Amino acid sequence: MKTLRTTLLAAGLAGCLALPSLAADKVVLRDGSVLTGDILEQTDSYIRIRITVGTVVKTEIVFMGDVADIEHDATGGDTGGGDADEDANTGDSNGPAVSGGVSIEDQTPKASSQNPGVLLLPLKGGVGLYIRDNEIREVAKEADRLREERGIAPVIVLQIESGGGAMHEMYEIHEALMELKQRFRIVAWIKEAISAACATALHCDEIYFMSEGTAGAMTGWYGPGISLQGEERENWLRDAGEWARAGGRSPHVAVAMIGNEFELSYDKDPVTGKVTWYNNLSGEHVLSRRGQNLVLTSSQALHCGFADGVADTPEQLAKAMQLPEWYEVSDFGRKLSAEWHDLIEKGLKEIPKAYGMLTVWQNSGLDEVQRISKMIREWEKLLRWWEDAPGLCESGEVQIHLKEDIQRQIEGLQRQIGEIRRRGG
Amino acid sequence: MTMHHHVACRYLTLGLSAAALGVLAVPVTSPVEAAPAPATVSPHADTEDIVYMNDGRELHGRVVSEDAQTVVFEIIDRELGLSTEIRLYRNQIYKIERNVAIAGSATETTETSTTEGEAAGAASETASPEEEENYDPSIPSLYIVPLVGQLGTDIYHEVYEPIIDDIIEKNPTCIVFAMECDATQWKDFTELEEYRILVTNFRNRLPRDIRQVMWIDNSVGTSSVIALSWAEIYMKPDARLDGLDWVHTNTAGWQDADVRAKMQAAFSGIAKGFLEFGGHDLELGEAMMFPQHSLSATFRGRKVDWALHEEGEVIADHDDEATVGFNAEDARNLLISTETVDGNYDTATGLDDLAFILGYREYRRANGMAEDYLKEYREDWREAFEIASRRLQDFQEARARADLASNAEARQAIGEVARYMSKYYAVERMIGRDFGLQLYQIEVILKGLQEQARQLREREQGRDRGRGNGGGGPGIPGGGG
Numbered sequence: 001m002k003t004l005r006t007t008l009l010a011a012g013l014a015g016c017l018a019l020p021s022l023a024a025d026k027v028v029l030r031d032g033s034v035l036t037g038d039i040l041e042q043t044d045s046y047i048r049i050r051i052t053v054g055t056v057v058k059t060e061i062v063f064m065g066d067v068a069d070i071e072h073d074a075t076g077g078d079t080g081g082g083d084a085d086e087d088a089n090t091g092d093s094n095g096p097a098v099s100g101g102v103s104i105e106d107q108t109p110k111a112s113s114q115n116p117g118v119l120l121l122p123l124k125g126g127v128g129l130y131i132r133d134n135e136i137r138e139v140a141k142e143a144d145r146l147r148e149e150r151g152i153a154p155v156i157v158l159q160i161e162s163g164g165g166a167m168h169e170m171y172e173i174h175e176a177l178m179e180l181k182q183r184f185r186i187v188a189w190i191k192e193a194i195s196a197a198c199a200t201a202l203h204c205d206e207i208y209f210m211s212e213g214t215a216g217a218m219t220g221w222y223g224p225g226i227s228l229q230g231e232e233r234e235n236w237l238r239d240a241g242e243w244a245r246a247g248g249r250s251p252h253v254a255v256a257m258i259g260n261e262f263e264l265s266y267d268k269d270p271v272t273g274k275v276t277w278y279n280n281l282s283g284e285h286v287l288s289r290r291g292q293n294l295v296l297t298s299s300q301a302l303h304c305g306f307a308d309g310v311a312d313t314p315e316q317l318a319k320a321m322q323l324p325e326w327y328e329v330s331d332f333g334r335k336l337s338a339e340w341h342d343l344i345e346k347g348l349k350e351i352p353k354a355y356g357m358l359t360v361w362q363n364s365g366l367d368e369v370q371r372i373s374k375m376i377r378e379w380e381k382l383l384r385w386w387e388d389a390p391g392l393c394e395s396g397e398v399q400i401h402l403k404e405d406i407q408r409q410i411e412g413l414q415r416q417i418g419e420i421r422r423r424g425g
Numbered sequence: 426m427t428m429h430h431h432v433a434c435r436y437l438t439l440g441l442s443a444a445a446l447g448v449l450a451v452p453v454t455s456p457v458e459a460a461p462a463p464a465t466v467s468p469h470a471d472t473e474d475i476v477y478m479n480d481g482r483e484l485h486g487r488v489v490s491e492d493a494q495t496v497v498f499e500i501i502d503r504e505l506g507l508s509t510e511i512r513l514y515r516n517q518i519y520k521i522e523r524n525v526a527i528a529g530s531a532t533e534t535t536e537t538s539t540t541e542g543e544a545a546g547a548a549s550e551t552a553s554p555e556e557e558e559n560y561d562p563s564i565p566s567l568y569i570v571p572l573v574g575q576l577g578t579d580i581y582h583e584v585y586e587p588i589i590d591d592i593i594e595k596n597p598t599c600i601v602f603a604m605e606c607d608a609t610q611w612k613d614f615t616e617l618e619e620y621r622i623l624v625t626n627f628r629n630r631l632p633r634d635i636r637q638v639m640w641i642d643n644s645v646g647t648s649s650v651i652a653l654s655w656a657e658i659y660m661k662p663d664a665r666l667d668g669l670d671w672v673h674t675n676t677a678g679w680q681d682a683d684v685r686a687k688m689q690a691a692f693s694g695i696a697k698g699f700l701e702f703g704g705h706d707l708e709l710g711e712a713m714m715f716p717q718h719s720l721s722a723t724f725r726g727r728k729v730d731w732a733l734h735e736e737g738e739v740i741a742d743h744d745d746e747a748t749v750g751f752n753a754e755d756a757r758n759l760l761i762s763t764e765t766v767d768g769n770y771d772t773a774t775g776l777d778d779l780a781f782i783l784g785y786r787e788y789r790r791a792n793g794m795a796e797d798y799l800k801e802y803r804e805d806w807r808e809a810f811e812i813a814s815r816r817l818q819d820f821q822e823a824r825a826r827a828d829l830a831s832n833a834e835a836r837q838a839i840g841e842v843a844r845y846m847s848k849y850y851a852v853e854r855m856i857g858r859d860f861g862l863q864l865y866q867i868e869v870i871l872k873g874l875q876e877q878a879r880q881l882r883e884r885e886q887g888r889d890r891g892r893g894n895g896g897g898g899p900g901i902p903g904g905g906g
Contacts, residue, residue, distance in 0.1 A: 161618075163691070191621075192618070192695060192698075194691045194694070194695075195687070195691070210625075211628075211698070211701050211702055212621055212624070212625065212698035212699065212701060212702060213698060214691075214694040214695055214697070214698050216690060216691075216694060217687045217688075217690045217691040217694065218687075219683045219684060219686070219687035221681065221683070221684045221687070225679050225680065225681055225684050226681055226684070227681045227682075227683035227684050227687075258683075259683060260682055260683050260686035260687075291682075291686065292686055292690065293683070293686035293687045293689070293690035293691075294690065295690040295691060295693070295694030296694070297694060297697050297698055297700075297701050297707060298698070298701050299701055299707075300707070312625070312628070312629055313629060349863075349865040350865075352865065352866075353865050353866075353868060353869055356866065356869030357869055357872060359869075359873075360869060360872050360873040360876055361876075363873075363876075364876045364879075364880070365876070365879070365880035365883065366876075
């Protein structure tokens with residue numbers, strides 16, 4: 001991500017060369033650089049701003065994690081500070097945007113009406129924390145924009161590597177995918193799709209596995225290790241079966257991935273390749289016996305038709321998908337995913353660290369006002385995490401007070417300082 | 426494991442001549458288009474192309490045409506003066522040598538000739554760095570990649586990154602992964618997702634025409650799924666391929682039957698993904714992970730059908746209370762491994778037998794960085810971990826004493842621990858496991874010690890505000906497991 005931030009910094013500094021505009025929005029980045037232009041889109045995750053560099057008009061995406069301030073319709077004019085002028089001639093303002101590990105500008109653009117291109121979204125990590133419907137919807141918006149710009153919508157590739165996660169998020173993702181697959185070709189490319197991640201993949205009309213890919217084990221369960229029971233279980237079996245059907249797959253496969261009492265086998269016509277599924281062991285190929293839960297490997301998935309192909313590289317995937325070549329029309333999805341990942345990883349460390357520092361200041365020998373001020377600062381850090389990453393704070397992955405409780409703590413400490421000062425302390 | 430039915434050992438046939446036209450022995454999996462009528466060939470060409478097949482055959486002739494998947498090759502028999510064309514699939518070819526001088530031709534050079542004595546199976550001497558510039562590039566080269574030690578520390582994908590770059594630069598004929606891992610000695614970190622990265626890096630980032638083989642000195646533990654990621658496996662006589670029972674052990678404790686089945690399927694599924702790489706039967710992996718399964722093998726020529734029952738030709742496991750593991754002899758007899766080969770990669774002649782079995786009458790070492798680099802890495806991080814562990818004890822002792830000198834000592838000690846953890850991920854990992862301490866926690870500890878120092882200084886200067894007991898901050902959590 002250092003590369004990303006550097007690039008955005010370069011873009012930001014370059015943006016300070018923008019010709020003065022009569023009225024313009026201004027985005028101030030945390031590093032002090034400023035982008036001036038027209039904000040085309042602003043979401044909780046990012047801002048899309050159109051800037052002019054010299055005579056070149058370009059669109060930049062800035063993620064909220066890097067934004068310090070936004071001014072709408074700020075007057076233009078001299079947009080550069082001293083630093084901007086110093087750096088005005090450094091770097092290449094028209095240089096390539098570098099995504100997380102992929103420089104898509106290195107690709108020879110061969111987009112044509114025959115090649116819709118690909119918009120890849122890595123779905124890596126726990127569902128509910130790292131994987132959310134938010135990112136899927138944002139990518140769809142980008143796909144809409146690309147369709148308008150290029151006249152053809154890209155294929156959305158969900159590159160899945162996850163051991164599963166929260167069921168409630170799964171239903172949010174379900175809503176998003178059922179809506180979006182009406183408008184886009186959405187493909188799952190599986191390295192690991194366990195549990196809720198498999199349920200995500202099921203929605204896709206096309207599924208491709210990497211050689212090492214696995215998918216299945218969709219049993220719903222509660223924290224202490226208790227599986228869903230009764231009506232909840234029945235509802236999940238029904239829903240998962242319907243999602244499988246919506247993706248063109250047998251619901252028998254989905255239920256065998258949920259309950260260990262379900263058997264699953266199939267016959268495959270040697271001439272036509274047609275697969276006939278059985279919820280018993282009468283088929284020639286047995287996938288799941290009583291007492292087992294179903295997880296498919298790549299060869300199993302390919303043979304039974306659950307997967308449409310096996311591909312280990314983007315080039316192989318393009319071929320399997322019958323695209324002329326692998327061409328990523330935008331690295332938006334990769335950046336979006338990487339940015340969110342980085343934020344989560346940071347929070348998993350910074351939040352416990354803030355609590356550690358609260359203890360340090362609690363026990364310190366500083367004068368009262370200083371001590372309380374430092375504690376307020378740590379509580380404010382925790383409050384910012386609720387604003388920057390509410391999903392992380394709600395996930396249970398990290399221990400953090402509720403937002404209201406943090407606000408109460410801050411207010412209480414501020415009152416203490418007020419009283420001390422009134423006493424003349 | 427007791428063999429209930431003796432299976433004759435099978436050996437690769439090496440270096441078969443393709444002289445008998447029309448009677449070419451081709452692997453079942455390699456579709457070969459029908460050869461047209463044999464044509465006559467001029468005996469006067471001075472060079473030829475040689476295709477070395479994965480099954481050990483050498484085909485002499487010339488490459489007619491090729492694409493990403495196939496090579497059309499004209500096999501030429503100069504004795505008979507005949508030739509014929511065949512189509513070969515690249516995944517069956519491990520090397521093509523082009524424009525090789527034909528023995529006895531005008532263009533033959535003395536450097537490429539091989540005496541009969543040498544052809545009997547000896548190997549070239551290990552090339553010293555000074556001799557590198559004189560080596561014959563047509564001699565097959567072996568690049569050794571040790572996978573030695575503890576999974577998760579000695580063996581971790583980031584450590585192998587520079588080796589991949591070195592391999593690409595050296596472009597060897599064959600990579601030999603030399604595995605020596607025993608989880609009973611060094612407890613594995615069992616995060617399969619990490620080792621998946623390691624394996625896919627070697628699979629997907631290296632040129633496909635570089636042969637890759639696994640040579641097992643010993644593999645007990647999670648390393649066995651890594652080993653089974655390769656199709657071509659060799660084992661030393663005393664080696665074992667075993668130790669995947671942890672999948673069962675780690676998942677059997679779930680009381681809920683559905684959750685238990687889910688966890689077992691999930692973990693074993695991820696492990697079986699490795700077997701997909703190596704083309705090994707998933708039932709084999711299942712039996713190695715779960716004790717309740719029996720395992721038997723039925724041979725169909727060179728193919729083995731594995732089944733989780735005892736009705737096959739050979740019963741490999743009938744103990745329903747233990748998982749199955751394999752010694753070298755059984756692994757060879759059951760065609761899990763290709764052959765049993767003794768030797769040591771780190772001695773001058775230790776690769777001779779392996780090279781011979783691999784079909785290389787002559788060979789040279791590729792002079793790769795991996796062996797020295799990894800040895801140095803293992804020694805360095807282990808030394809750093811020992812020091813860091815001692816300094817953690819020093820920190821604990823110093824911290825217990827509430828004076829400025831001890832405070833400084835504690836800060837220095839914990840600071841050193843942080844530096845070693847930052848320098849070596851392996852140290853960070855082991856400190857986390859053995860002491861339950863994470864890097865970010867050390868930042869808090871240091872801050873607490875700084876605050877304590879400030880208070881101690883003020884106390885000494887008589888400006889104690891009578892508050893707290895030093896603000897040393899949180900200590901080290903109770904040791905992890």
